[in-house]
Structure formats: C-alpha cells, structure tokens
Amino acid sequence: MLAIGDKVVYPMHGAGVIEAIEKHEVFGQLQDYYILTMPYGGMRVMIPMKNVENIGLREVIDEVGISKVVDILRATSVQETASWNKRFNLNLTKIKTGSIYEVAEVVRNLILQDNAKKLSAGERRLLETARKIMVSELVLACGKDLGSIEEWIDELMQENTPGN
Structure with a gap:
C-alpha cells in the first residue's frame, strides 16, 4: 500500500x-x-x-532504473522511418504503457528523427508530452530540480546526435 x-x-x-x-x-x-x-x-x-x-x-525508478534510462537515451534509434502517423501511433502506445523505458525510447527516437528530418506538429506535441513525463520521473528519482534534469537530458541527446 x-x-x-x-x-x-x-x-x-x-x-x-x-x-x-x-x-x-x-x-x-x-x-x-x-x-x-x-x-x-x-x-x-x-x-x-x-x-x-x-x-x-x-x-518511481531507482538508481538501476536511472542508469537504464541513460543507456536508452545514449543508444541509437531502432525505430524504422515509417510514415509519421504510424510512428505517432506506435509512440503513443509506448507512452500509454507507463514505462519510463518505453517513454525514454520515444523521446530518443523523436529527438533523433527531428535532427534528421523535422517532426510533424503532432509528433512534436508527442515529444513534448513524453519528455515531460520522463523528466518528471527523473526529477523525483534523482532528487534534482527540473532545470538540471532537462539540461542533463539535452546533453545526453547532444552526445547521441550523429556527428558529435
């Protein structure tokens, strides 16, 4: 309880x-x-x-879970480049699971997709939603403030951008 x-x-x-x-x-x-x-x-x-x-x-996840999220954000995208509406539905289903690992995959895949080819408006809103969900859990799991966690995620994703 x-x-x-x-x-x-x-x-x-x-x-x-x-x-x-x-x-x-x-x-x-x-x-x-x-x-x-x-x-x-x-x-x-x-x-x-x-x-x-x-x-x-x-x-909320523990230290092991935090490390797993970091690994997911650092991994390369495994999402095929289907049409945006198929990607949207796939990603929405992942977010609805409530798993931070699925949400982290959505964040990573959409950020990498946006870097390669701009996202549709719907996918951009989905990225914002997924990112807020992930950040809110990491704030509580890590015991840090919102700005620090957002900056940390930006740095992780910058490392994951091809050419860096």
Missing part, C-alpha cells in the same frame, strides 16, 4: 508525490483518494485508491 510521501508515476501524466490521502464524495459515494503533486507546474491530481492497479500507478 502506498503512503504519504511516496513518489509515484501516473501513466500519461508523469511522476508526483503523494501529498495526502483524502475522502471525497463523488456521485454520492464516499471514496478514498491519493492526492498527488506533480513537479511540472505543481498540478494536483486526485486518484481513487480503488483504481490504483487499473490505471498502472507505480513507484
């Missing part, structure tokens, strides 16, 4: 810290909710405790 102070990931939204457990009445029923505060913009999210397993709420 999760507790106040735990660092968790809410798929498609990113990582946050459980700030409280509160009872709220919704549709005439009293339910317990985890109240999460997210690092991006300090947004607060209410998650029904009874739905935690269904929505894929999980704990």
Whole structure:
C-alpha cells in the first residue's frame, strides 16, 4: 500500500508525490483518494485508491532504473522511418504503457528523427508530452530540480546526435 510521501508515476501524466490521502464524495459515494503533486507546474491530481492497479500507478525508478534510462537515451534509434502517423501511433502506445523505458525510447527516437528530418506538429506535441513525463520521473528519482534534469537530458541527446 502506498503512503504519504511516496513518489509515484501516473501513466500519461508523469511522476508526483503523494501529498495526502483524502475522502471525497463523488456521485454520492464516499471514496478514498491519493492526492498527488506533480513537479511540472505543481498540478494536483486526485486518484481513487480503488483504481490504483487499473490505471498502472507505480513507484518511481531507482538508481538501476536511472542508469537504464541513460543507456536508452545514449543508444541509437531502432525505430524504422515509417510514415509519421504510424510512428505517432506506435509512440503513443509506448507512452500509454507507463514505462519510463518505453517513454525514454520515444523521446530518443523523436529527438533523433527531428535532427534528421523535422517532426510533424503532432509528433512534436508527442515529444513534448513524453519528455515531460520522463523528466518528471527523473526529477523525483534523482532528487534534482527540473532545470538540471532537462539540461542533463539535452546533453545526453547532444552526445547521441550523429556527428558529435
């Protein structure tokens, strides 16, 4: 069971810290909710405790997980250059899994794709979403601020750019 102070990931939204457990009445029923505060913009999210397993709420990665994310970002892209809408759907499916490793692959592949050939507007928004999800988890996993993590990811991806 999760507790106040735990660092968790809410798929498609990113990582946050459980700030409280509160009872709220919704549709005439009293339910317990985890109240999460997210690092991006300090947004607060209410998650029904009874739905935690269904929505894929999980704990933030550890040191081993951080190293695995770094390895993924440093690896070369393995995504074939299908049409942008096929890539978009493939990448969206990966993001929805809630796995930071899948999200890191999406970030890496889209950044490398953007460096080779500019992304469509839809793919650019998808990259922004994936990057925010990944950064939010790394902020909590590494215990660093948002700017430091974003700069670190930029440096990793700069190293991964062909010709560097």
